[in-house]
Amino acid sequence: MRRPSDRAIFQALLLAACFLLLARPERLWSSIPPRLPAEIAAPVFAPVVAPELPPVAQVLGDRAEQGLLEAANVRREAGEVGRGENLAAVLGAAGVPAAEVLAFAKALKPVLDPKRMRPGDAYEVWVGPEGRLLRFEYRRSPLEVYRAEARPEGGWRAWKVDVPVxxxxxxxxxxxxxxxxxxxxxxxxxxxxxxxxxxxxxxxxxxxxxxxxxxxxxxxxxxxxxxxxxxxxxxxxxxxxxxxxxxxxxxxxxxxxxxxxxxxxxxxxxxSFLRSPLRFTRISSRFSLRRRHPILKVVRPHRGVDYAAPRGTPVWSVADGTVRYAGWKGQAGKTVIVRHSRGYETYYNHLSRFAPGIRKGVRVRQGQVIGYVGATGLATGPHLDFRVKKNGRWVNPLTEKYPAGDxxxxxxxxxxxxxxxxxxxxxxxxxxxxxxxxxxxx
Structure with a gap:
């Protein structure tokens, strides 16, 4: 069999280059190409903005990109996190070795905790020879996108993408x-x-x-x-x-x-105080000095307001302040107490969980989420028991005359x-x- 001449090889390469330029020219100067290890000879480019091209040219461009990926022995897989799946399952299904998954999880955690991956979130994975993870992109929403790319010297660089809005x-x-x-x-x-x-x-x-x-x-x-x-x-x-x-x-x-x-x-x-600490469906119990307890069946004071809301509804601090307590508090269940200026303290009881970073001594801003509605402690169902103290005495949150803002x-x-x-x-x-x-x- 005759070997192709140098001229024939040159003509073939020239034809391929012209094909790429006409089909998807932006592939040749994308501003955010993935960083590949030095041993990968053929470059892999990622699209930034899809150009307005006729359908035929679009198809030709996609085929050209796929050809480049195949030539570099790189696979790109995309999908959504399934119920019960985690980072190990996603990367393992893409052929990434377990040891590499563990190392990548450590590199990703400062930016995106793998435990916070949720069903339905979208991802894309680029895998090179021998299961080398070249690039990982995770899209929680159009505004929340995370990306990680392999470094030529080893390891990965991970960051949250600054999405232009x-x-x-x-x-x-x-x-x-x-x-x-x-x-x-x-x-x-x-x-x-x-x-x-x-x-x-x-x-x-x-x-x-x-x-x-x-x-x-x-x-x-x-x-x-x-x-x-x-x-x-x-x-x-x-x-x-x-x-x-x-x-x-x-x-x-x-x-x-x-x-x-x-x-x-x-x-x-x-x-200076918000009227309510959450978006609620109804008030199920009001401030009262004589209320029949729905579980204990005894009459005793209820020094707060119960807001009925679905489990997991965000609860926010009604004013600027400092977290004085965040933990379990007997019948009140998971509780956050926030100290405010002018002698006020607010109590948020029966939470299902605390918001990330909420602990004793942390400063919070008005409207900042501090926890989520639950039914911990002595509760018949999901709701927030919200209470207010002023100078050590309980006051009615619905009738208290709060000071005006600055x-x-x-x-x-x-x-x-x-x-x-x-x-x-x-x-x-x-x-x-x-x-x-x-x-x-x-």
Missing amino acids: ERRQKSLVGRVEGSLYESFLAAGADADLVMAFVELFSWDVDFTRETREGDEFRAIYEQLWVGDEFVGNGRILAAQYRGQGGIHTAVYYRSDKIEGYFDPEGRSVRK PVPKAEREAYRAWAAEWVERLEALAPALEVAKENRP
Whole structure:
């Protein structure tokens, strides 16, 4: 058999290069190629952004990439973590030796604890000759992506990917017709936005009692996008509620000294304590000095508020403070106690577990998750028993007059008022949309 001439070999290589360039050119200059061991001669490239190509060219490009992988003796496998699977199962199924899995788990743990891998999360694995793990990518959500790549000198480099997020401003306007929740949905909001709006004004408006037909709501808020994928709502930038109690306006403001929501004059919209420590379905038991215990069947004081909620519902600290206790507390089960300023302490009882990092002496911020709803201790079902002490005495969490939050600093107030006026003007400009919606109503 005749050996191909050097010229024939050169022509074949030139043809292959032209094929790659026409089919998937971005493969040749991808900004995040996986780092492969030096013994792998053929490069393996990872796509960053899928180009807009005709279907045929897309198929040709995929085949070309697969050809490069095969030439380098590299396999790429993708899938989702199954129920009962862990890192060892995923990598073992891809052909990675057990000793290498153990070493990789140690390298990955500072960034992503393998024990926190959840069913349904997506992964991709690149495996080279003799089961060498070249690259591992783990996608918990569009915003939470982890990656690890083999180092030429051995070992792996692991990190959390800084996913570029686009923040798009959206507006919402509507009138209450029926329930507030249904009115928001009809105006284009989702459940998360409804809850954020209600929580924002919960200190000034009792939406369970004061909502009336014809009340108006307006909001300008952020939507978060990763490429063409919507991943959730960002913060509310400005909002307004017009009801029988007057006009309530909140504007988001952040400086080097303060951050939060304020009215147009710079007063804090929120109190120093949140109204509730979780998103609950109902209040199953209120503060009382004489309550019949549902298990012990005796009458005794209940110095807290029971919030019924599904097991695992996040529980957050209602104010800034320091964790004084996190552990088992008899009939209260797993409990977190947080000490706050001005003599306040808050108790969170019957938790199923604590949030990562919650332990005695840790500082927590208002709204920070400290645990999850459970039924530990003496409890009939999953709920949170929330209690408040002031200067050593129990007080009713629902009626306590908490101190107001800090206002915008005096040195910044003039600039803030000008800033807030612009947002109020934008909210006022949404009024015509209300009339259009009214005219289009069947």
